[in-house]
Amino acid sequence: MKLLLNATTWRSDMDIVGQDWSVGRRLMDQFGFDGFEIYPTPGYPLETIPPDLARGLHLRFFVMLWDLWRGDLEGLRATFGDLETARLFYGGLERQAVVDCYAGQLAWGRQVGAEYAVFHAAQADLRGLMDWRFPWTWQETIDMSAEIVNQACAGRAPGMPILFENLWWPGGLRLLERAEVERLAERLTIDDWGLALDTGHLLNTNPDLADEAQGVDYIVKVVRDLGPLARRIRAVHLTRSLSGHYVRQCQSGQVAPPPAEGDFWDRMAAAQIHVGRIDQHEAFETAEIGRLFELIEPDWVVFEFTYHSLDHWRGKIARQCAATAGLFDGRPRVGKN
Template sequence: MRFLLNISTHANDLSIAGERWEHAFSLLDETGFDGYELYPVGDYVYDSIPGEIIGGIHLRFFVMLKQIWYNDRRQLLAMFDNERNIEMYYGGTSRETIVACYREQLELARRFNCPYVVFHPVHYELDYIFNWNPPWSWEEMVDLSADVINEVVRDTAYDGWILFENLWWPGNFRLDSVREIDRLFDRLEYSKPGLVLDTGHILNKNRFLASEKEAVAYLLGEVDRLGSHRDLVKAVHLCKSLSGDYVRASMEMHEPFDGAETFWERFTVAARHVRRIDEHDAFSHASIAGLFERIAPDTTVFEFSFRSKEEWVDKIHRQKQSLGERFFTRKERS
């Protein structure tokens, strides 16, 4: 099993990585990791990244896909206020923009020789982000996601795994049932689909978890319910999220967007809300090692949020200690 760290091309991450990614190299040596799962964003010269340290690509998460995919101009304008905002958010105003973006990122994964990419089979809208009560079904969103991927892979040289990651919002791919997996995979026209199990997203489904020990027990129970479908888990995003107190309080808010008049103001409120739900913290309880008695992924990513290298390293070390002998490096084996 390979162990990776998550990194993006956001400015904060790049400042930690170093201009020539020299600090990114040294962090791998310091922590014993094999490389990075990269989330590519913005106009960045990816040729400047040493390819040997990139072990996977996390495809862009657009969040709101339904209206642009089906060219629902009325709803797009209702959500985004004007055409300019639509173009700024997606990089264009049609589904071809989405397809082009994903094909470019698959080509990047091919150039880096990445064995997998990650895709969120999810659609969500700002109107339901606080109340968790969307007017669509998970079946609709799984079908939409399959349509998107099928269109993207019709013209790509990438031949690695496309791994589908769970999220917590109802009406989406939550891994509540193996029926979600079967429906998605039955509709895919790609020969190498698999799963990314995001542990924090599993925990976010349950807003009544009170302790890390209880959270790990819940996580293991959810994984057990997958039965033989656990073999489809090719990668794990390993992180902890215990934000139930905040989620319960946020659901009681009567006007969560009060004062936010423009799309970008509403989007900023929503993004801040999501960050408080999805904490991307480190596990500390040793029971988390039991996860790997149930699944045997090729890759485990320590997927954390961090504002400094010091915060990042602290989370890395805490989670390594929680895994104990489940985490080991080539140096320690030799």
């Protein structure tokens, strides 16, 4: 089992990680991690990432793919305001733009020796972020996700397992039914695949959870209910999210929705703030989270946090290290001085 930290190549993260990754490397060494799961962003020079740090690859999450994948230009205009903005967002207006993006990221992953890649088998649109009512089914999203991955890997093995990550929105992979995983398995043409369990995303599916104890009980129940399919969980994004109060306020109309009019980029930024309030990316502080690892034995565990400073990041790592002390291969989980 390897223990990883997460980082994106957005400027806000790189200012903390260090443009040469030196700060991230020191943090990794301080707490005894094996590397990073990296989310590469458009335009970032991937050749500047030290290959020995790139243990995992988080493929880009476009979030809104329904209209593009169906060729619905009017739907794209409704979301983006004009087709040129949509073209800029996706890199094109055809399916192939998305497929090429993923194929290119997988090629980089093979080049640097990434050990796995993560794909979000979920989608959302700006109109359904508050009430979670989307015009597609989970079956349609899983079929689309399998199509994308199959095409991105067409003619060449991915070179690493593709791990499908759960999110909380209805109409996608949530891991709340065995049928979700079974349908995905039926439609994939690649052999080397699995699941990336995001514990925070799973907690977000239940807004009635009040505290960590209830949250751990819920995670354990969902994983146990997967039965033998739980063996497909090869990575865990270990993170805590208990945002049910905010979600209930949103769905009862007590919170104003993100603006429906105006510039797409401004609306997208407002939506990201809203999503960040749901998906908190906090640290577990209870040792009870160890019960999860009595059920599964993943190959990779990622301490996946958001952070606005080095001290903020280090604090979250330290708290979750304390909660998981001794869990992973008997390695000490407290930071070195």
